[in-house]
Amino acid sequence: MNKRILLAKRPEGLPGEDTWTYEEVEIPEVQDGEFLVQHHYISLDPAMRGWLRDQRSYIAPVAVGDVMRAASVGKIVESKHSLFPEGSYVAGWGGVQQYCVTDGAGWYTVDPALAPLETYIGTLGMPGMTAYFGLLEVGKAKVGDTVLVSGAAGAVGSVVGQIAKIHGCRTVGIAGGPEKCKYLVDELGFDGAIDYKNENIREGIKTHCPKGVDVYFDNVGGEILNTALTRINRGARVVICGAISQYNSTEPVKGPSNYMSLLVNSASMIGFVVMNYRHRYKEAALTMGQWLAEGKLKSREDVYNGIDNFHNTFLRLFSGAKLGKLVLNVLEAEDLS
Amino acid sequence: MNKRILLAKRPEGLPGEDTWTYEEVEIPEVQDGEFLVQHHYISLDPAMRGWLRDQRSYIAPVAVGDVMRAASVGKIVESKHSLFPEGSYVAGWGGVQQYCVTDGAGWYTVDPALAPLETYIGTLGMPGMTAYFGLLEVGKAKVGDTVLVSGAAGAVGSVVGQIAKIHGCRTVGIAGGPEKCKYLVDELGFDGAIDYKNENIREGIKTHCPKGVDVYFDNVGGEILNTALTRINRGARVVICGAISQYNSTEPVKGPSNYMSLLVNSASMIGFVVMNYRHRYKEAALTMGQWLAEGKLKSREDVYNGIDNFHNTFLRLFSGAKLGKLVLNVLEAEDLS
Numbered sequence: 001m002n003k004r005i006l007l008a009k010r011p012e013g014l015p016g017e018d019t020w021t022y023e024e025v026e027i028p029e030v031q032d033g034e035f036l037v038q039h040h041y042i043s044l045d046p047a048m049r050g051w052l053r054d055q056r057s058y059i060a061p062v063a064v065g066d067v068m069r070a071a072s073v074g075k076i077v078e079s080k081h082s083l084f085p086e087g088s089y090v091a092g093w094g095g096v097q098q099y100c101v102t103d104g105a106g107w108y109t110v111d112p113a114l115a116p117l118e119t120y121i122g123t124l125g126m127p128g129m130t131a132y133f134g135l136l137e138v139g140k141a142k143v144g145d146t147v148l149v150s151g152a153a154g155a156v157g158s159v160v161g162q163i164a165k166i167h168g169c170r171t172v173g174i175a176g177g178p179e180k181c182k183y184l185v186d187e188l189g190f191d192g193a194i195d196y197k198n199e200n201i202r203e204g205i206k207t208h209c210p211k212g213v214d215v216y217f218d219n220v221g222g223e224i225l226n227t228a229l230t231r232i233n234r235g236a237r238v239v240i241c242g243a244i245s246q247y248n249s250t251e252p253v254k255g256p257s258n259y260m261s262l263l264v265n266s267a268s269m270i271g272f273v274v275m276n277y278r279h280r281y282k283e284a285a286l287t288m289g290q291w292l293a294e295g296k297l298k299s300r301e302d303v304y305n306g307i308d309n310f311h312n313t314f315l316r317l318f319s320g321a322k323l324g325k326l327v328l329n330v331l332e333a334e335d336l337s
Numbered sequence: 338m339n340k341r342i343l344l345a346k347r348p349e350g351l352p353g354e355d356t357w358t359y360e361e362v363e364i365p366e367v368q369d370g371e372f373l374v375q376h377h378y379i380s381l382d383p384a385m386r387g388w389l390r391d392q393r394s395y396i397a398p399v400a401v402g403d404v405m406r407a408a409s410v411g412k413i414v415e416s417k418h419s420l421f422p423e424g425s426y427v428a429g430w431g432g433v434q435q436y437c438v439t440d441g442a443g444w445y446t447v448d449p450a451l452a453p454l455e456t457y458i459g460t461l462g463m464p465g466m467t468a469y470f471g472l473l474e475v476g477k478a479k480v481g482d483t484v485l486v487s488g489a490a491g492a493v494g495s496v497v498g499q500i501a502k503i504h505g506c507r508t509v510g511i512a513g514g515p516e517k518c519k520y521l522v523d524e525l526g527f528d529g530a531i532d533y534k535n536e537n538i539r540e541g542i543k544t545h546c547p548k549g550v551d552v553y554f555d556n557v558g559g560e561i562l563n564t565a566l567t568r569i570n571r572g573a574r575v576v577i578c579g580a581i582s583q584y585n586s587t588e589p590v591k592g593p594s595n596y597m598s599l600l601v602n603s604a605s606m607i608g609f610v611v612m613n614y615r616h617r618y619k620e621a622a623l624t625m626g627q628w629l630a631e632g633k634l635k636s637r638e639d640v641y642n643g644i645d646n647f648h649n650t651f652l653r654l655f656s657g658a659k660l661g662k663l664v665l666n667v668l669e670a671e672d673l674s
Contacts, residue, residue, distance in 0.1 A: 057601045226592065240600045255563070255592030262608030263577045264394045269606040271599030 002027045003307050003330075004097030007062050010052055013250040014318065017311050019052070020068070027099050035079035037090055037100045037107075038335070041303070042310075043071035043121035044326040045155070046219075046317050049247040058273045067095040073110065073120045074100075084109070091120045096310055098330050115292060115299075122155055122325035123292065123299035124285050126274055130241060131159035132284040133277040136167070138270050139215040139239045143168035146209045148228060151219030152193065153180035155325035156241060159288075160217050161190050162297050169215075172208040174201065174224060176320045183323060188298060196224060205231045215239065221246045222254050229258035236267040248318055300324030339364045340644050340667075341434030344399050347389055350587040351655060354648050356389070357405070364436050372416035374427055374437045374444075375672070378640070379647075380408035380458035381663040382492070383556075383654050386584040395610045404432040410447065410457045411437075421446070428457045433647055435667050452629060452636075459662035460496055460629065460636035461622050463611055467578060468496035469621040470614040473504070475607050476552040476576045480505035483546045485565060488556030489530065490517035492662035493578060496625075497554050498527050499634050506552075509545040511538065511561060513657045520660060525635060533561060542568045552576065558583045559591050566595035573604040585655055637661030 001024050008021040030036050051062045051069055062069050072094030079086045084104055092107035094100035110120040122128060134156070135141050147164040151157040152173025161184065164171040172192040173184045181193035192208030194201060201224060205213065212233035218225050221243025232238065246253045262269055277284075291297035302322040304313040307330040316322045343358040367373050388399045388406055399406050409431030416423045421441055429444030431437035447457040459465060471493070472478050484501040488494040489510025498521065501508040509529040510521040518530035529545030531538060538561060542550065549570035555562050558580025569575065583590045599606055614621075628634035639659040641650040644667040653659045 058603075221597075240596070242600070243597055246597075253594045253597065255594035255596055257590045257592035259577070259592055259596070259606070260558075260580055260583075260590065260608070262606060263579070263610065264608065266395075266609045266613055268608070269596070269599060271597070271601065271605070272603050273600065276603055 001025070002097055002099040004095070005068050005307065005310050007052065007064050007066055007068055009064060010054055014248040015049070015052065015311075015314070020311060022308070028101050030078050030080050030101055032080045034101055034103050035076050035081045035084045035086075037072070037074045037092070037094055037102065038077045039072045039074040039094055039098055039100065039330050041073050041118045041121055042094075042096055042307075042328045042330050043073075043125065043127075044314055044317060044328060045071070045127065046242050046244045046247065048314070049244075049317075058275065067097055069093060070096045071121045071126055072100070073117050073125075089117060091125060096307070096330075098307055098332070114289060116301075118301045118303060118325070118327050119292070119299050121327060122301050123159055123297065124288060127155035127325060128159050128288055128299075129277065129281055129284050130274040131156045131163060132288060133274060133280070134239050134241050134272060135160050135163050135215070135217060137277065138272045139217060139237045141167055141169050141215045144170075145214035146170040146172070146211055146233075147215045147217065148172050148174070148205065148209055148213045148231075149217040149219070150174040150196075150224050150228070151242070151244060152184055152190070153323055154219060157217070157219055158184070158188060158300065158324060159297070162188055162291075164215075165189050165191075166291065166296055170209070170211075172205070174204075174220075180323060187300075201227045202230065212236075217241060218243070220244050221256075226254070226256045226258050229256055229261040232261055232265050232267050234265050234267070236265055238262070238267065238269040240269060240271040244318065301327050303327050303329055305329045338362070339434055339436040341432070342405050342644065342647050344389065344401050344403055344405055346401060347391060351585040352386070352389065352648075352651070357648060359645070365438050367415050367417050367438055369417045371438055371440050372413050372418045372421045372423075374409070374411045374429070374431055374439065375414045376409045376411040376431055376435055376437065376667050378410050378455045378458055379431075379433055379644075379665045379667050380410075380462065380464075381651055381654060381665060382408070382464065383579055383581045383584065385651070386654075395612065404434055406430065407433045408458045408463055409437070410454050410462075426454060428462060433644070433667075435644060435669070451626060453638075455638045455640060455662070455664050456629070456636050458664060459492055459638050460634065461625060464492035464662060465496050465625055465636075466614065466618055466621050467611040468493045468500060469625060470611060470617070471576050471578050471609060472497050472500050472552070472554060474614065475609045476554060476574045478504055478506050478552045481507075482551035483507040483509070483548055483570075484552045484554065485509045485511070485542065485546055485550045485568075486554040486556070487511040487533075487561050487565070488579070488581060489521055489527070490660055491556060494554070494556055495521070495525060495637065495661060496634070499525055499628075501552075502526050502528075503628065503633055507546070507548075509542070511541075511557075517660060538564045539567065549573075554578060555580070557581050558593075563591070563593045563595050566593055566598040569598055569602050569604050571602050571604070573602055575599070575604065575606040577606060577608040581655065638664050640664050640666055642666045 194204030531541030
């Protein structure tokens with residue numbers, strides 16, 4: 001049997017439990033050219049909140065009644081597909097469910113001997129790709145730049161900061177709470193961290209970015225984005241990756257009222273979605289895989305167990321009650337080995 | 338004697354008459370290496386409002402007690418400078434006064450036989466340069482693009498639209514009132530015009546930009562910028578040139594709450610100041626001079642007379658009661674020839 005979670009209705013504000021339908025259905029039969037994946041880990045990402053909204057975007061919204069969209073990684077337990085043999089491990093868009101039958105479109109094999117399976121939906125998956133291309137291609141970070149990143153202890157932000165360090169940038173993170181800030185500096189090697197819950201953000205940026213900000217990588221929007229705009233340098237790049245502070249707001253989104261700083265500083269604010277770089281995912285995965293192997297890049301996943309805990313775990317994205325990449329282990333207890 | 342206008346105090350909101358001190362002083366003696374310019378025309382530009390504000394910007398604010406900064410064009414009536422002979426015409430930063438003694442830094446000679454003198458502070462001056470580099474270098478407009486410009490009947494906007502047409506773009510302007518809109522389409526060859534005072538802007542953009550907007554050139558900010566963001570295409574460039582709707586606001590600037598459209602569309606919002614391109618002004622002047630000569634580019638100046646009318650004329654920038662480039666003729670009646 002396959003436990004799965006469907007979108008029951010579109011939420012207003014913070015999604016409630018009634019956003020989802022939990023159901024258990026029989027696993028469909030595998031046809032020729034298909035294979036069956038038993039999911040080990042489901043990726044929980046802020047972008048999922050956007051997919052619940054019925055509006056024009058870079059990707060179609062999840063339809064009410066459909067399995068909730070999510071990246072996933074697992075093992076092929078049955079295969080009638082020549083390129084995907086039984087027993088191999090794969091990552092793809094399997095959705096929030098325990099099993100998935102697919103023809104392989106968008107799936108790729110991964111090697112659990114090279115990196116823990118959950119890394120393939122984190123640092124070596126979409127969040128890692130987002131960090132890599134967002135910082136280097138969109139933000140064009142270069143040696144000597146000061147890079148400021150918000151949501152810095154998260155799946156994307158933590159990788160942004162580490163890649164910035166590898167590239168010779170001064171790197172400062174904004175995160176919520178002393179534990180996360182300590183983690184950034186002590187574990188990940190950030191040059192500085194600003195605790196937005198307990199510090200004045202503007203003063204923090206002044207202190208830790210004494211030469212101003214060349215690249216601001218924004219995952220949060222709202223007042224943090226607005227404040228960062230007051231400290232950018234001439235020619236700065238403000239990378240718009242997300243706006244998690246606004247995703248559940250029932251009021252109109254807060255626009256950055258300091259946007260005229262872009263004019264004064266001949267700076268840019270640049271939006272992107274990682275799919276733009278899909279033809280280069282392999283390059284990024286090889287590079288980051290090497291960094292992981294060398295210990296230059298650390299990947300941290302915050303793993304919760306049980307598909308029945310999906311909703312509560314999902315909410316941790318917005319409360320911030322997590323450290324690193326949020327993933328859900330959806331194996332049943334008897335399958336855990 | 339030289340009539341001149343000094344900054345008396347920094348205004349809050351719309352500048353009042355008490356922002357300025359009018360005075361009449363003796364013309365200083367011309368020293369070796371200097372020359373005396375009799376101003377014919379003073380340029381009135383929205384950017385002047387920004388220079389009154391005591392804040393970090395791309396240029397120092399005008400100090401209280403100083404002559405108000407302005408671009409100007411006039412005739413050299415006395416010279417002790419080998420490169421600037423008496424009788425020649427020059428443009429530079431002469432300020433809001435009738436005469437100016439200078440060592441020539443930042444001044445250049447202009448030819449009134451090639452274009453009317455006032456054109457050199459308009460289409461062939463800073464506003465024209467702003468349009469040229471803002472559209473082509475910052476906005477990277479190319480054949481087939483849809484270019485939308487706000488403040489379209491103004492000094493910068495009217496040139497942006499015409500250059501866009503010359504470059505094979507679909508060109509749509511936003512302006513206030515039917516007279517300006519008619520001027521854009523009938524006189525300047527815009528493909529469409531939206532009257533923001535009498536039309537729904539969003540519907541207007543939908544109608545006139547059926548394929549969406551590739552370059553939005555923003556001179557106004559506020560709700561027009563915010564609405565334009567909802568209609569941009571993938572990879573669009575939003576050029577931030579000004580925000581005249583916000584300059585006199587005593588409330589916090591309105592940020593563009595739809596800025597996440599940049600993410601969804603992998604688009605950019607790019608600020609610039611024309612000074613970035615000062616090494617290429619000559620190139621742009623030659624190109625636009627040729628277009629003017631061929632009749633491909635039309636330059637329109639709205640000329641008011643008398644330095645005593647400076648304040649009331651300046652306010653036309655913000656009320657919109659003008660068409661084309663706003664200039665002030667500061668010659669005394671007896672000097673008008």
